[in-house]
Amino acid sequence: MSKKIMKNLDPKLETETYLPSAQAPVEIKTDEFKMRRVARPIRNVRHIPVKSQVFHSKEGPLEFSYETKIKTPISRKKLVVQVTHVGLNPVDVKIRNGYVNPTSGEIGLGREYCGVVTNVGSDIAYAWHEGDEVFGIYYHPHMGSGALQSSLLIDPKTDAIAIKPKNVTSEEAAGTMYCLGSAFNILDRLQKYKYLTEDSNILINGGTSSVGMFAIQLLKNYYKVQPKLVIVTSSNGPDVLKSQFPNIADEMIFINYLNCRGKSSKPLRKMLKEEVVDSYSGEDSNTAPKPYTQGKFDIVLDFVGGYDILSHSSSLIHSRGAYVTTVGDYVANYKEDIYNSWDNPSANARKIFGSIMWSYDYSHFYFDPSPSTASKNEWIEKCSELLSDGTVKCVIYKTFDWKQTAEALKVLKTQSAQGKIIIKVEKF
Structure with a gap:
C-alpha cells in the first residue's frame, strides 16, 4: 500500500519534503577578541x-x-x-x-x-x-x-x-652685547670726530653702571687713554672697580656721589681749583692728599643723568670738548622712568642748539642695535673680538x-x- 502511495507522489513535493540525514556542523573555536593600544603613525611637527x-x-x-x-x-x-x-x-x-x-x-x-x-x-x-x-x-x-x-x-x-x-x-x-655695543659706539663716534685721543682727560658719571664699566675698560685697554679717569660713583664703587679691573686700579680717581648729595660738580670744581684729590669715603684719612694736574675735562660721559655737571660746564669742560649723556637732564629713576619719554624743553633745545649755546659738543646718545648700524664700524664683530682677546669682560x-x-x-x-x-x- 505504501509503495503505491509513493508511486503516485508528486516529484516536486518529494524534493521539498526531503530531509538530509547529515549532522549539523561543529562550531569553530576562536581566540577571545581584545582591543590593544598601538603607536600612532609619525606626523610632521609644524x-x-x-x-x-x-x-x-x-x-x-x-x-x-x-x-x-x-x-x-x-x-x-x-x-x-x-x-x-x-x-x-x-x-x-x-x-x-x-x-x-x-x-x-x-x-x-x-x-x-x-x-x-x-x-x-x-x-x-x-x-x-x-x-x-x-x-x-x-x-x-x-x-x-x-x-x-x-x-x-x-x-x-x-x-x-x-x-x-x-x-x-x-x-x-x-x-x-647691548651695553658693550653702546659704550663702543659712543667712544667710536668721539674718536671719529677727534674728541677722543690718547691724551684726553675724561670724566665718567656713573662708573659702576654696566655701560660705564665697559667704557672704563675700552678707554684704558683699547683706546690707551693716558690720563687717569675721573669717576663719579657711590657706596663701594671704588672697591668693585678696583677688584674687577686690578690692572688699571691705579688709573682711576673717584668722586663720592653720596658725600656730595648728588652735587658732584662741587668736589669736581674744588679738585680743579686746588689741584688736589680729596680722599674718597672709606680711604685712609691720614693719607697725604694726592695732586691733580690734569685740568679741565675733554670728555664727559654721563650714564646717570641730571643737570648739575652741565650747569657748571664752563668751569669743568674744555672748549671744543664733548659731553655725552645716555639719560638726559633728569636723574634716572627706574621706578618711574618710561621708555621713549620726552626730555624737558631745555634738553630738547640743547639737542638742536647745543653747539651754539656752548663751546663744546653736547649729544644725547640713543643706541640703535640693528645690524644696519654695524655696516659703518662693524661694531658687532668688534664686540666679539674685544671679548675674545680679553680687552673687556x-x-x-x-x-x-x-x-x-x-x-x-x-x-x-x-x-x-x-x-x-x-x-x-x-x-x-
Whole structure:
C-alpha cells in the first residue's frame, strides 16, 4: 500500500519534503577578541613650542605664556636659537613702567641673550650651523616681544647676533652685547670726530653702571687713554672697580656721589681749583692728599643723568670738548622712568642748539642695535673680538632663576646693582 502511495507522489513535493540525514556542523573555536593600544603613525611637527615670560601691565604679575609658536619649516633667511640666559637692562623696567593698563596684550622682557642654534634657514646655512653657541640683541620694544623666551626666531639682517667666544661663559655673553655695543659706539663716534685721543682727560658719571664699566675698560685697554679717569660713583664703587679691573686700579680717581648729595660738580670744581684729590669715603684719612694736574675735562660721559655737571660746564669742560649723556637732564629713576619719554624743553633745545649755546659738543646718545648700524664700524664683530682677546669682560652682579624674574626686576629698580643682572632660562 505504501509503495503505491509513493508511486503516485508528486516529484516536486518529494524534493521539498526531503530531509538530509547529515549532522549539523561543529562550531569553530576562536581566540577571545581584545582591543590593544598601538603607536600612532609619525606626523610632521609644524611648529616649535615656545614658553615666554610676559606681563600685561605695570602692576600686574609676571606670567608664563605658551601662545607663541615658531612655524616650521622656518624662513630660508632666519634661524632659531634655544635661549639659555637673558640679560636685563634699565630699558626693561622703563618699558614695563609704560604699560599702566592691561589692554595691550602680552608684553615680553629682555633685550639681549645667549643660546644655541637649533634650526637654520637654507639661505644662511653657509654662515650658521645647528649647535653654534651665539649671543645677541633681540630689540623689538614696540612689538611687545622680548628675549625672555625658550626659543627665538632670529633674522640676522635685523637682529644683532654673533658667535659666542669660547673663553666667555653663557652668563657673561648674555649680558654683554647691548651695553658693550653702546659704550663702543659712543667712544667710536668721539674718536671719529677727534674728541677722543690718547691724551684726553675724561670724566665718567656713573662708573659702576654696566655701560660705564665697559667704557672704563675700552678707554684704558683699547683706546690707551693716558690720563687717569675721573669717576663719579657711590657706596663701594671704588672697591668693585678696583677688584674687577686690578690692572688699571691705579688709573682711576673717584668722586663720592653720596658725600656730595648728588652735587658732584662741587668736589669736581674744588679738585680743579686746588689741584688736589680729596680722599674718597672709606680711604685712609691720614693719607697725604694726592695732586691733580690734569685740568679741565675733554670728555664727559654721563650714564646717570641730571643737570648739575652741565650747569657748571664752563668751569669743568674744555672748549671744543664733548659731553655725552645716555639719560638726559633728569636723574634716572627706574621706578618711574618710561621708555621713549620726552626730555624737558631745555634738553630738547640743547639737542638742536647745543653747539651754539656752548663751546663744546653736547649729544644725547640713543643706541640703535640693528645690524644696519654695524655696516659703518662693524661694531658687532668688534664686540666679539674685544671679548675674545680679553680687552673687556662682563661683570655679573647676580644670576636669577627664570622663576625669580620678579625679584630680579626689583633689584634692578633699586639702581644698586653694580654689574649685569642675568636670568637663567630653563629648557622647554
